[in-house]
Amino acid sequence: MKSLIEELNFLLSNRIPRRFATRLMGWFSHIESPLLARMSIAIWRLFSDLDLTDAQTNRFNSVHACFTRELKPGARPIDADPGVVTSPCDGIVVACGRIEEGRLMQVKGSSYTLDDLVLDPGLAERYRGGQYVTLRLTPSMYHRFHAPYGCVVDHVRYIPGDTWNVNPAALARIPGLYCRNERAVVRLVLEGSNDTILLVAVAAILVAGIRLRFLDLLLSGGYRGATELPCHAALDKGEEMGWFEHGSTIIVLAPGGMTLAAGVSEGTKIRLGRPLMELDLKA
Secondary structure, eight states, rough: OOHHHHHHHHHHHHHOOOHHHHHHHHHTOOOOOHHHHHHHHHHHHTTTTTOTTTTTTTTTTTTTHHTTOOOOOSSSSSOOTTTEEOSOEEEEHHHHHEEBTEEEEEEEEEEEEEEHSSOOOHHHHHHHHHHEEEOOOOTTTTEEEEEESSSEEEEEEOOOOOOOSHHHHHHHHHHHHHHHOEEEOOOOOOSSSSSSEEEEHHHHHSOOEEEEETTEEETTOOOOOOOOEEEEEEEEOOOOEEEEEEEEEEEEEEEEOOOTTTTTOOOEEEEESSSSEEEETTO
């Protein structure tokens, strides 16, 4: 029965015209009607674990406003330890570990290359032998992401692509899925060091937009601007960086010398601001 449900899930969310479905959902979610929003959210709650108790407001003029909701102040305490890189978002750890021979696990038995993910051999070389954590944001989760450490964002690369669903059914069936979908590779220079980490924000079906607040830019299938975006955005630890227009994935890449924080393992849920990786401050 479980395998049948997974197969139906895959067929319904992936064997459809993905771009058309994404544009349609984008249009629908932006309709400003409090009544339509309440009805849609009520239906959404019937089929998910949507929890709005920590949202800044429970009244929304559109479904999109609910997708991209802000939290109440203090809802996600940020670990202030200077030796800790925190989770940039709420999420489920899909895969994590050391980047062995330039490969990362998508799911058990299926991997992809770092080169294919970032499309920059020189950049990929820096993270060989480092650590990675893949965080999946489900549709009902908080969709905003935040700086995992005090940092300067000095470059963003936008990579156009498809909009496959990133749920477990699709990950098990589509090789190199993250390398097929549209994504933004965001480079962070950590405060007080020359270390850098990458946040690879991967968009997915239904809305499929990545909003970068520090650039005031929406990266989506309709984006026609520059794909290489040098910048200099200084961010405090925990400061908001942007949001997904719908649920998706963030892959955190760190160079050698960092280690996974205690309790970070495949299948665990983690909240924004909790320890994700640890720095070697003695190095």
